[in-house]
Amino acid sequence: MTLEELGWNPHFSSQLSPDEADECHPVRVMSVHRGQIAVAGAASQRFVTPYIAGASAADDHPTVGDWLLIDSHSLQPIRVLTRLNLFKRRSPGDPRKEQMIAANVDTVFIVASCNQDFSVPRLERYLVLAREVGVNAVVVLTKIDLTDTPEAFAEAARAIEPGLRVESVDARDPASVARLAAWCGRGKTVALLGSSGVGKSTLVNTLRASDSIATQAVRAHDGTGRHTTTVRTMHRLDHGGWLLDLPGMRELQLAQAATGIAEIFDDFALAAQDCRFSDCSHRSEPGCAVRAAIASGALTQARFDRWTQLSAEEAGTASLQTRRRPR
Numbered sequence: 001m002t003l004e005e006l007g008w009n010p011h012f013s014s015q016l017s018p019d020e021a022d023e024c025h026p027v028r029v030m031s032v033h034r035g036q037i038a039v040a041g042a043a044s045q046r047f048v049t050p051y052i053a054g055a056s057a058a059d060d061h062p063t064v065g066d067w068l069l070i071d072s073h074s075l076q077p078i079r080v081l082t083r084l085n086l087f088k089r090r091s092p093g094d095p096r097k098e099q100m101i102a103a104n105v106d107t108v109f110i111v112a113s114c115n116q117d118f119s120v121p122r123l124e125r126y127l128v129l130a131r132e133v134g135v136n137a138v139v140v141l142t143k144i145d146l147t148d149t150p151e152a153f154a155e156a157a158r159a160i161e162p163g164l165r166v167e168s169v170d171a172r173d174p175a176s177v178a179r180l181a182a183w184c185g186r187g188k189t190v191a192l193l194g195s196s197g198v199g200k201s202t203l204v205n206t207l208r209a210s211d212s213i214a215t216q217a218v219r220a221h222d223g224t225g226r227h228t229t230t231v232r233t234m235h236r237l238d239h240g241g242w243l244l245d246l247p248g249m250r251e252l253q254l255a256q257a258a259t260g261i262a263e264i265f266d267d268f269a270l271a272a273q274d275c276r277f278s279d280c281s282h283r284s285e286p287g288c289a290v291r292a293a294i295a296s297g298a299l300t301q302a303r304f305d306r307w308t309q310l311s312a313e314e315a316g317t318a319s320l321q322t323r324r325r326p327r
């Protein structure tokens with residue numbers, strides 16, 4: 001396995017100092033376990049400690065998908081290279097803490113199915129999340145074989161954002177899923193987002209090579225031939241890329257997603273700049289440019305409702321601590 005096959009590129013190689021290039025080597029974090037991580041480099045696969053000597057609790061600690069510098073003699077982790085992006089969520093145990101889920105994803109597939117579960121507002125939420133993380137998003141519509149009107153679903157998805165990539169597949173059929181090959185090529189990392197039952201696992205199985213480095217490493221280690229679902233793992237794909245699980249990202253949290261919301265609803269954000277009052281609620285104030293745009297047909301009431309709903313959720317979660325203070 002070469003570093004390029006693992007996803008190494010100039011964004012990462014340019015971060016090494018000459019000394020580091022002499023004394024360390026880069027490895028990618030393939031899976032995260034309790035107290036240890038499986039890493040793969042140009043010539044090696046091994047387990048190392050995730051703890052970086054001298055790092056504080058607030059410092060960057062390795063998560064799956066990360067590139068890590070390892071001291072070539074001691075094999076101790078030295079530092080995590082600056083990420084392209086990072087999926088994180090609020091810790092279920094302590095909402096003030098954040099939990100890292102996965103790093104360095106090239107493309108996220110936002111998966112939805114062509115049936116009664118299809119929902120534009122839900123797709124929009126996943127897109128907001130992808131924009132917030134700063135990752136390229138492709139909408140993948142599954143169960144195309146179960147509808148007579150596949151183009152209607154694709155059209156509705158494409159209408160969410162100009163230029164949005166939408167691919168429709170039968171997730172069980174390798175020939176159909178081959179449409180996604182362009183994002184799953186050598187060294188490319190993809191992740192999946194989507195509600196329960198839309199076909200994420202089916203898609204993974206169709207895209208995935210029979211065995212992966214990470215699975216082999218885990219097998220060699222625990223000897224059981226299985227790895228539990230609590231383990232975060234990179235899966236090798238047939239086309240040469242990697243697939244990252246995003247456990248815990250299935251439930252959507254829109255806290256601190258203001259940037260993502262502003263990007264997906266940039267037409268509303270833009271119109272709101274012309275409102276007479278800077279704190280306009282776009283309900284009944286005079287000189288409201290957003291209401292004017294809705295009245296003229298330039299913007300729609302349906303998207304206005306979704307925009308205000310998402311913004312309220314975002315603000316609500318963000319200020320949970322300060323709301324409802326007793327007088």
Ligand SMILES: Nc1nc2c(ncn2[C@@H]2O[C@H](COP(=O)(O)OP(=O)(O)OP(=O)(O)O)[C@@H](O)[C@H]2O)c(=O)[nH]1
Pocket residue numbers: 142143144145146169170171172194195196197198199200201202203
């Ligand atoms: N006909 C058809 N069935 C599909 C397709 N994709 C998935 N299915 C079926 O839909 C069901 C749910 O698929 P899963 O892959 O388990 O869905 P998931 O998104 O992984 O669901 P969770 O694990 O709950 O998040 C399974 O019975 C699949 O066989 C498809 O493109 N066409």
Ligand SMILES: [Zn+2]
Pocket residue numbers: 272275276280281282283285287288289290291
């Ligand atoms: Zn307004």
